[in-house]
Amino acid sequence: MRLPNQKLSRNVTLINLLVSAAALLLACAAFVGYDQISFRRSMVSEVSVRAQIIASNSVSAILFNDATSARSTLSALSASADVMWAGICTAQGKSFALYQRTGTDRVPALPSIAPGQMQSVLFGNGDIVLARAIIFRGRSLGTVYVESDLSTIAQRRKEYAAIALAVLLASMVAALLVSWLFAKSVADPIVGLAALTRDITEHKDYSARAIPTGRNDEVTLLIGSFNDMLGQIERxxxxxxxxxxxxxxxxxxxxxxxxxxxxxxxxxxxxxxxxxxxxxxxxxxxxxxxxxxxxxxxxxxxxxxxxxxxxxxxxxxxxxxxxxxxxxxxxATIQKEKVDATALAESIAADLRRAQPGREVEFRIEKGMEAWADPGLLRIVLDNLLNNAWKFTSKRGHASIEFGLRRDNGGPACYFVRDNGAGFDPKYADRLFGAFQRLHAMTDFAGTGVGLATVQRIITRHGGSVWAESAVDQGAVFYFTL
Ligand SMILES: Nc1ncnc2c1ncn2[C@@H]1O[C@H](COP(=O)(O)OP(=O)(O)OP(=O)(O)O)[C@@H](O)[C@H]1O
Ligand SMILES: [Mg+2]
CATH class of the missing domain: 1.10.287 (Helix Hairpins)
Known part of the structure; x- marks a missing residue:
């Protein structure tokens, strides 16, 4: 049986990949950020040193108004490949000497030095322009401007991105490898255990066992305990x-x-x-x-x-x-068939009347009652119950006997014989059905006490039950199902 396709190892792989990718991206971002800042800082100090050298070398040129000498000082900047443009202005703001790497007359945006400051820096789009004051004996003689190209920073950024991408890919591959190893050593046994659990739940085969990993770790302990538990359940x-x-x-x-x-x-x-x-x-x-x-x-x-x-x-x-x-x-063997219970009861009642025509007894027998029973045995049941009702109402001036059918919702059909005779103490209601058990004196009502025992045997053999309700002098009701 396959589990939901080894979700555990897949999830672990995914988590591994995500975690290593996130950690790497963060580290790269921090590193690149730091590098950019420190690179800019070192650029500024490099340009500043150059500007400073030019400023001190051009003091005499400004003092003696020797522009040629100033230009020659500036031309030394050609050795620095990143310097694009440089210029010297007098204290009055007049251009004194210029240096341009390319032949164009382009002049970059120049920063101004705040009062009390020695230099100022302006970062442009792809370049940096630094202004440095030329000071001689506490007096400002002019300003040196140096423009340096920042395209190396962009180049560095590209290189970093390429390196980060390569490292990212390599670490993904490493994470996949680690996950695979993890799946082999941890996830696979756990997935196998889960599959086995489900299998056992489905087939209730407690003789199955999980295969130990052979290592000395918690997974082995888990498998061992699981197998012990299975052993106990099996026993x-x-x-x-x-x-x-x-x-x-x-x-x-x-x-x-x-x-x-x-x-x-x-x-x-x-x-x-x-x-x-x-x-x-x-x-x-x-x-x-x-x-x-x-x-x-x-x-x-x-x-x-x-x-x-x-x-x-x-x-x-x-x-x-x-x-x-x-x-x-x-x-007797029981042969069940459809019996007209109403007709059966009516014929027994007629027999009773014939035997004692002097008695005044009202019979109420429900019409259309049918029963699925052995006709001979059902006659014995009704004969006993109606005879009892007849006998135990003999001291009533107006006796009434009822035979009917009660259908409790859903339950089996329940027949009953009710009379208004002598009744009995309900305490002994169960005892009546034992052979030779009688609740009335022979002198009051004759009988051997076998009738109800016979009734109970027949009803039991039909798969039904029989019980009675009564109170002394309040009549009695006998119920039976088939
Ligand atoms: N309809 C009834 N009203 C009051 N008591 C009853 C009634 N039916 C049965 N009993 C009590 O249950 C006892 C047992 O009844 P059962 O039919 O087994 O015996 P019996 O009628 O006395 O004798 P027989 O064996 O001739 O039927 C009766 O003696 C009587 O005390
Ligand atoms: Mg009887």
Whole structure:
């Protein structure tokens, strides 16, 4: 994988180039500036010395009005290549003698000497003109003017610029070389480290390692620490994976054990319940035979005992039937299909009315309710819930039972059976769904306590849940989803 094209080394190169270029330009500027100033200064003092010599050599020429001698003094300036023009003026300002390098009559702009001063300098465009007073015994005899050419300064400037450019180019090349070396030794390992980090983040492969540079510096330390960190993460990751795999294996084992134990228990209770029926039938049958065949020989107490034996045997038969049903529900294969829940509830309600036509019960069953469930098992669920509602409203003058569907936004369809019967203490709402758990006395409301356990098993097998809300004497609501 390529990083954003080795930005680090490119940036370092750029910074190197900029810094060296800036430093060099500054140094050149300072050096050229200083050179110009000192060169001008030395020019002025050179011209001044010449003017001074001419001034002292021309004193006698002025005193004796010997212009030829003055001109000859001036002509000595021809030895200095930079002197363009020179002249001597008398104290009255009259031109006394002249010297010109070229044959022209050109006279440069001349500076005037301030009172009390010995000389004055005027810088022109490409030349310098110096005026020097000629003094003899404290008296001014005139002035010497010397014009010197400054084209050497411009020449020097050009030479400096060329040298600065050459040095600049050379230092750029050197900076590039330094950057390249830096990239090799520092930037490359860091760029590689960054690439590796990104790679690991993407692919979560903690077995990858950064390659050490082999040198003894901070980059090596960084790479070493990074590799150590990767090692730790890798070990932890492996330990975590192993722990998870171990946990999964254990859960699987336990689930298999539990499923096996559950199956054994179910088939055991099924065969026990089944096998109990035959002796029970014979207890009930022989009790009945006793009552019928030995009617004359038994007194009232004996007959009462026999009737009690029969009632208990029959109750036990119901219990066994319920247990068998519970086992059957657990084993039955579920075949889901679209079921008309409204019609199912209406038929159960009709059965209930037929069984106890004397009761005044108002049924309110929502129209058009459909469910995706096993029809046989859903009938058992509704049968239990509506039977309970019917039973626990039996002491109400006006009983009302409602079966409807509540759709909470987004959630699964939630069916409910509501009644205005005896209700129960909500503290025990969870307990109701255990087998043989009853909250009401047998004398108040008959039952074995297996109904809701059966309901819960069916609902759980459908992947839904069932729960109840109630208060003593306030009726009860049973909710279930599928
Ligand atoms: N609609 C209800 N109103 C009040 N209490 C209820 C209602 N439904 C169930 N219960 C309480 O929950 C207990 C368990 O109900 P469940 O249906 O399992 O047993 P049961 O009705 O007593 O007997 P059966 O096995 O014949 O159904 C009941 O005994 C009763 O105390
Ligand atoms: Mg019941």
């Amino acid at each position: 932890r990751d492996r330990a975590l994976r192993e722990a998870r795999a171990d946990l999964e294996r254990r859960v699987e084992e336990r689930t298999a054990q539990l499923t096996h134990a559950n199956k054994e228990l179910e088939s055991f209770s099924y065969s026990v319940s089944h096998d109990l029926r035959a002796p029970l039938r014979s207890i009930d049958g022989f009790s009945q035979a006793l009552l019928e065949d030995y009617d004359a020989k038994l007194d009232a107490a004996g007959k009462d005992y026999l009737r009690r034996i029969r009632a208990s045997a029959q109750r036990m038969g119901v219990l066994i039937d319920d247990l068998l049903n519970l086992g059957r529900v657990s084993r």
